[in-house]
Amino acid sequence: MAQDIVFITGASSGIGKSIGEYLAKHNYKVYGTSRNPKHSEKNGINFIKLDVTSSESINNAINEIIKQESKIDVLINNAGVGITGPVEEIPNKETLNVFQTNYFGPVQIINTVLPFMRQQNKGFIINITSIAGFMGLPFRGHYSASKGAFETITEAYRLELRNTNIKLTNIAPGDFATNIASGRYHTPVNEKSFYKNTYQKSLDLMNEHVNHGSNPDQMAKKVLQILQKSNPKIHYKVGSFLQKLSPFLKAILPDKTYENLLANHYKL
Template sequence: MSKVVLITGGSSGIGKSIGEFLTDKGFEVYGTSRSPEKYSNNKFSIVGLDVTKPESIKNAVNHIIEKAGKIDVLINNAGVGITGPIEEIPEAEIKNNFETNFFGPINVIKAVLPQMRKQQSGLIINVTSIAGYMGLPYRGIYSASKGALELLTEAFRMELKPFNIKMTNVAPGDFATNIAAGRYHAPVLDNSPYKETYGKSLELMNEHVDAGKDPLEMAKAILAIINTSNPKVHYKVGEFMQKFSIVLKRILPDTVYEKMLMNHYKL
């Protein structure tokens, strides 16, 4: 029997690339979207699911178990970007980001765990971000939500070891997807003290995404993890310098690293 894979946020970007690649490799793939009716001609099945609504998560997971009989792999990929000066981002937008990027994955994990325990096997892959390893200017909320998921995974995987359920993080760098169009941008306000620096940083962020790597590289990394008997705690996928920035954070004094980031973002 082929392995059954559930990918949240599987209708576009990295999630879609992973889903198509795994389908071609013989996996039975179920992606999710808040509007599944838009994807009737998709290469793999798209199930209705909103990660901010626990009842929607429960219904989608139950539907897949009824149809496929099991869930072997969960890929927590659904997420949203957010940019802006922390002082100026509305509290509702901050909470929404954590609902999607942090609480959503937790609730999807909770929904699949009873089935994986029943199977006495399972793999959960949390898609985080290289931005989650450091507090980036004007991306602080995004860094915080993805960093929280990184730490959660470290704790969760130890709790799940007795049940033969494995968990890991995959932190991508910049990939050429539509994430920039879908994320919340705090507006660049004319009367804002951050107008000049935030405006420049926003342009730089969008350039990085537009020049990002092919999402197929992420799909290949996910397949390699699925085929690994004992996945590592953390994986990083992206440009060398983006991955190397994590190493630099570990070895450089904090103030030196901070200055390096400020120079990069022209602050």
């Protein structure tokens, strides 16, 4: 039986690495991307170079897989970047970068892969978003906004591709033990800033959550489960009970009640 070809972005560490290695152990042929691959192959992942902010790099990576395999059965949009800071104080170039990485780049990847999936009359696209995308979190506003946009665009894609054999879904992780905190853009705490105290408290809480996050292998197991579904849901959430509860509470509580819950949580 021919192996399904998986194309996963951001596969050199964290959630992407766990997903890629897990799928490779379950008879998928995995191509994983990194901006600067250190290996051509490791633990079942065949690495290729990709910068999601570069149109040329996106085209080159996808064409390389098509050249070698003639198809892409599964696309997992996992690459992303974090950003923290008061919305008022984050430089515009950093805002543009986070949206290019978390939204515009992945959307271009989808658009480049779709013609091949239509030609082969099947495909599965999984977008890794974030539970933070369901709400505007303080001092993570641009991250929430970029992931929220990615959640929503998947809904539009599903409707537009409704009469095809191409499946799309979102998986929104909560806090996992990854290196996202070390790789994100971090606005320094300015001693003269209006936000000095509240930002520092929120930043400490964010770092604590990531440092004590769940094992990313949970995400890998969830991805495999979803790939085996003939009719996947639109949204999946993976994380602690409280993390998965938060979007549900937002849906059922009055807006201000929910806002007060978040404010209390972040000590605002």
